[in-house]
Amino acid sequence: xxxxxxxxxxxxxxxxxxxxxxxxxxxxxxxxxxxxxxxxxxxxxxxxxxxxxxxxxxxxxxxxxxxxxxxxxxxxxxxxxxxxxxxxxxxxxxxxxxxxxxxxxxxxxxxxxxxxxxxxxxxxxxxxxxxxxxxxxxxxxxxxxxxxxxxxxxxxxxxxxxxxxxxxxxxxxxxxxxxxxxxxxxxxxxxxxxxxxxxxxxxxxxxxxxxxxxxxxxxxxxxxxxxxxxxxxxxxxxxxxxxxxxxxxxxxxxxxxxxxxxxxxxxxxxxxxxxxxxxxxxxxxxxxxxxxxxxxxxxxxxxxxxxxxxxxxxxxxxxxxxxxxxxxxxxxxxxxxxxxxxxxxxxxxxxxxxxxxxxxxxxxxxxxxxxxxxx
Amino acid sequence: xxxxxxxxxxxxxxxxxxxxxxxxxxxxxxxxxxxxxxxxxxxxxxxxxxxxxxxxxxxxxxxxxxxxxxxxxxxxxxxxxxxxxxxxxxxxxxxxxxxxxxxxxxxxxxxxxxxx
Numbered sequence: 001x002x003x004x005x006x007x008x009x010x011x012x013x014x015x016x017x018x019x020x021x022x023x024x025x026x027x028x029x030x031x032x033x034x035x036x037x038x039x040x041x042x043x044x045x046x047x048x049x050x051x052x053x054x055x056x057x058x059x060x061x062x063x064x065x066x067x068x069x070x071x072x073x074x075x076x077x078x079x080x081x082x083x084x085x086x087x088x089x090x091x092x093x094x095x096x097x098x099x100x101x102x103x104x105x106x107x108x109x110x111x112x113x114x115x116x117x118x119x120x121x122x123x124x125x126x127x128x129x130x131x132x133x134x135x136x137x138x139x140x141x142x143x144x145x146x147x148x149x150x151x152x153x154x155x156x157x158x159x160x161x162x163x164x165x166x167x168x169x170x171x172x173x174x175x176x177x178x179x180x181x182x183x184x185x186x187x188x189x190x191x192x193x194x195x196x197x198x199x200x201x202x203x204x205x206x207x208x209x210x211x212x213x214x215x216x217x218x219x220x221x222x223x224x225x226x227x228x229x230x231x232x233x234x235x236x237x238x239x240x241x242x243x244x245x246x247x248x249x250x251x252x253x254x255x256x257x258x259x260x261x262x263x264x265x266x267x268x269x270x271x272x273x274x275x276x277x278x279x280x281x282x283x284x285x286x287x288x289x290x291x292x293x294x295x296x297x298x299x300x301x302x303x304x305x306x307x308x309x310x311x312x313x314x315x316x317x318x319x320x321x322x323x324x325x326x327x328x329x330x331x332x333x334x335x336x337x338x339x340x341x342x343x344x345x346x347x348x349x350x351x352x353x354x355x356x357x358x359x360x361x362x363x364x365x366x367x368x369x370x371x372x373x374x375x
Numbered sequence: 376x377x378x379x380x381x382x383x384x385x386x387x388x389x390x391x392x393x394x395x396x397x398x399x400x401x402x403x404x405x406x407x408x409x410x411x412x413x414x415x416x417x418x419x420x421x422x423x424x425x426x427x428x429x430x431x432x433x434x435x436x437x438x439x440x441x442x443x444x445x446x447x448x449x450x451x452x453x454x455x456x457x458x459x460x461x462x463x464x465x466x467x468x469x470x471x472x473x474x475x476x477x478x479x480x481x482x483x484x485x486x487x488x489x490x491x
Contacts, residue, residue: 018405018407019405019406019407019408020405064403066405067403067404067405067406067413067415069403069415069417069422070417092417095401095402095403095415095417096403096417097417097420119418122418123417123418125420
């Protein structure tokens with residue numbers, strides 16, 4: 001059969017794919033001390049159970065043997081695991097580096113001290129804390145009561161300890177008018193070098209609380225403008241790989257190219273927006289291997305039962321995501337007649353899956369034609 | 376030639392003939408088919424590409440070895456090995472290029488350069 005992206009043999013890895021992922025995102029637990037209104041992982045948290053310490057340590061040994069270089073530890077909230085530092089030491093013993101995603105509320109002076117043992121600091125790439133407002137009144141609208149106070153305490157401890165700390169601000173209906181104050185808090189007051197942004201997606205709890213938390217189209221456009229201006233004010237210290245600031249950058253680039261008479265961007269024009277599946281994959285807290293933790297239904301196998309390397313190379317679930325980039329946007333019904341397909345990459349596959357229930361399609365929030373108000 | 380895939384060094388560095396060297400035990404080595412391998416030092420967050428001959432040497436120095444022992448091993452293992460002097464020079468360059476992040480003196484502390 002001739003090679004065709006829609007009929008490809010998905011058990012064959014793409015040419016040039018590395019023998020193992022460079023990094024693996026690992027949800028160590030489905031437990032969390034908070035219950036946030038836009039948690040994308042909430043569905044998985046309620047339907048899966050945590051693995052015990054030994055199974056994670058065995059898995060880290062497998063990763064080390066394959067030459068995986070780094071892991072990103074998250075949850076749930078990974079600091080609820082009493083064995084967290086044993087697991088971090090397992091990562092270190094297997095010749096890897098690590099980063100942590102946290103809500104920050106369980107970071108105490110004792111936790112800071114625990115990081116001083118062995119190579120725990122040396123091997124840490126970053127520790128990210130989520131901050132969603134400049135004050136408790138706003139932050140705690142999308143998170144439980146008193147979250148702000150504890151998260152900022154944890155953040156300040158990390159900054160004082162000179163940890164490689166980063167902050168993620170998830171834009172939502174409650175903090176959209178607070179962006180300037182958030183930037184002032186994080187950069188001017190706390191002293192961070194910068195922070196990153198994204199937006200609440202229609203997954204997990206946000207899917208249930210719906211319009212109470214997600215941005216409206218008008219709010220998204222407002223955020224694009226405000227964040228772009230703030231980023232100029234703060235000399236490019238606000239980052240984004242998704243969400244309004246990322247969209248604003250994409251819109252600006254497309255409009256500049258159109259003004260120059262260009263009809264596309266090299267490497268665009270297919271469903272190529274996510275390159276993550278060519279260098280990393282994810283493992284959920286029950287050991288299920290998936291291409292991305294925002295694509296929890298695309299099962300590649302289960303750790304301890306299936307070889308990670310085999311899943312990485314030959315799983316149809318991840319190869320289907322990789323194969324998307326061979327599909328031209330011009331072949332998709334929703335892109336029929338669009339004169340901007342040459343600039344477009346189709347948006348995040350997980351967002352597409354969450355909104356449409358299918359992998360092959362585009363994310364309306366990443367669509368320039370929709371942004372421009374054209375039919 | 377040379378065994379490290381991404382170095383541009385052309386100078387030879389003096390290495391004491393009696394110095395034993397060893398692969399840094401914290402370094403991981405990921406084989407990538409026929410292309411060679413990627414060495415990764417997680418302490419320094421550095422990577423280095425090595426070619427298939429480099430992989431052969433890397434495996435050999437998991438136990439401590441002198442340069443003379445490595446030269447003899449490569450000469451014996453390669454059916455078309457070039458002039459021993461050229462092999463020695465390449466091995467010295469290989470070691471110099473990978474020290475101190477990837478190769479250590481066998482009896483030295485972690486981080487001690489193998490090259491003087």
